[in-house]
Amino acid sequence: MKKMWVAVMMVCLAGFALSGCGPQFEALTLSGDNADASNSWSMGEDSAGPERAVDGNEETDWAGAGVGAYSVDTDPAAEYWWSIDLGEEQPVSRIEMVINRIIIAGSGDTATRAGGKEYHVESSANGTAWTAITGAAGTLKQTQTAVLAQFTKVKTQYIRIVFDSCYAHVPVINEIKIYKSKGII
Numbered sequence: 001m002k003k004m005w006v007a008v009m010m011v012c013l014a015g016f017a018l019s020g021c022g023p024q025f026e027a028l029t030l031s032g033d034n035a036d037a038s039n040s041w042s043m044g045e046d047s048a049g050p051e052r053a054v055d056g057n058e059e060t061d062w063a064g065a066g067v068g069a070y071s072v073d074t075d076p077a078a079e080y081w082w083s084i085d086l087g088e089e090q091p092v093s094r095i096e097m098v099i100n101r102i103i104i105a106g107s108g109d110t111a112t113r114a115g116g117k118e119y120h121v122e123s124s125a126n127g128t129a130w131t132a133i134t135g136a137a138g139t140l141k142q143t144q145t146a147v148l149a150q151f152t153k154v155k156t157q158y159i160r161i162v163f164d165s166c167y168a169h170v171p172v173i174n175e176i177k178i179y180k181s182k183g184i185i
Contacts, residue, residue, distance in 0.1 A: 024181070024182040025093070025094050025179035025180065025181060025182065026179060026180050026182055027177050027178070027179050028086060028090060028092075028177075028178045028179065028180055030054040030084055030086075030176070030177075030178060031054065031087075032049075032050070032051025032052070032054050032055055033051070034084050034085040034086070034087065035049075035050035035051045035053060035054055035062075035082070035083070035084045036050055036082075036083045036084070036085075037049070037050035037062055037064070037081065037082045037083070038064065038079050038080050038081045038082075039064055039065040039080070040062060040063065040064065040065055041063040041064065041065050041170065042065070048060075048061055048062055048063035048172075049062065050062045050082055050083075050084075053082060053173045053174070053175060053176045054084065054175070054176055055175075056175070057175070058098050058174045058175045059174070060174065061172050061173060061174040061175075062082055062172070062173050063170055063171070063172045064080040064163070064170035064171045064172075065170065079162070080116070080162070080163040080166070080170065080171045081160050081161060081162040081163065082160070082161050082171075082173055082176070083127070083158060083159060083160035083161070084158070084159055084176075084178070085127060085157060085158055086156070086157050086158065086159065086178070087157070088157060089125070089155050089156060089157045090155070090156065090157070090178075090180045091153045091154075091155050091180050091181045092123070092153065092154055092155075092156055092159060092178055092179070092180055092181070093150065093151055093152065093153040093154070093179065093180070093181040094148070094149070094150045094151075094178070094179035094181075095121060095136070095147075095148075095149045095159065095161075095176065095177070095178050095179070096146065096147065096148050096149075096176070096177040096179075097146065097147040097149075097161070097173055097174075097175070097176050098145065098146050098173075098174040098175040098176075099116070099140065099144065099145060099146065099147065099172060099173060099174055116140055116163035116165075116166055116171030116172070116173075117139060117140055117163070117164075117165045117166050118137075118138070118139050118140075118163070118164040118165045119137065119138060119139075119140065119147075119161055119162060119163050119164060119171075120132050120133075120136065120137035120138075120161075120162055120164060121133045121136035121137065121149055121151075121159065121160070121161055121162075122159070122160040122161075122162060123154050123156035123158065123159060123160075124156060124157070124158040124160065125156065125157055125158070126157075126158070127157070127158045130158075130160055133151055133154055134151065134152065135149075135150075135151040135152065136149045136151045137149075153181045159178055161173070161176075
């Protein structure tokens with residue numbers, strides 16, 4: 001019996017998800033009413049507000065506002081971020097972003113993907129003072145359509161994704177899922 005228990009523990013420690021061990025995550029229910037952004041694209045009645053990143057539809061999106069007539073130019077001085085209030089403190093350790101709207105500006109060798117390039121994730125207890133989450137940062141590839149940021153659990157009420165740079169135009173997020181940790185993570 002002891003050998004069997006040791007074998008199960010070794011499998012758990014190796015990261016395999018068996019019932020009752022290993023990393024387990026539960027998706028949080030996110031409300032568009034609690035979403036916010038540095039700015040959002042809009043034109044007349046059409047808009048790409050922050051609530052669209054948590055509406056359950058990967059065909060809609062939040063898009064940062066640009067400086068051109070159709071919001072297609074990135075303002076290098078602009079700060080682009082998207083955030084959400086989780087309603088209460090949660091043990092968060094995983095975020096998935098769908099960024100499947102790939103817009104190409106130019107053609108041939110000069111073609112550039114629109115949207116965010118470098119990003120990092122921050123947490124806050126009050127929505128005012130923010131701290132970067134260690135291990136929750138990266139660079140999006142021009143052809144990438146999804147991002148998984150998995151990191152050591154942080155207890156937080158607010159999550160913010162900051163785009164430090166863009167390929168061209170403005171950052172776009174189609175859908176975000178935030179997961180709380182269950183178990184030992």
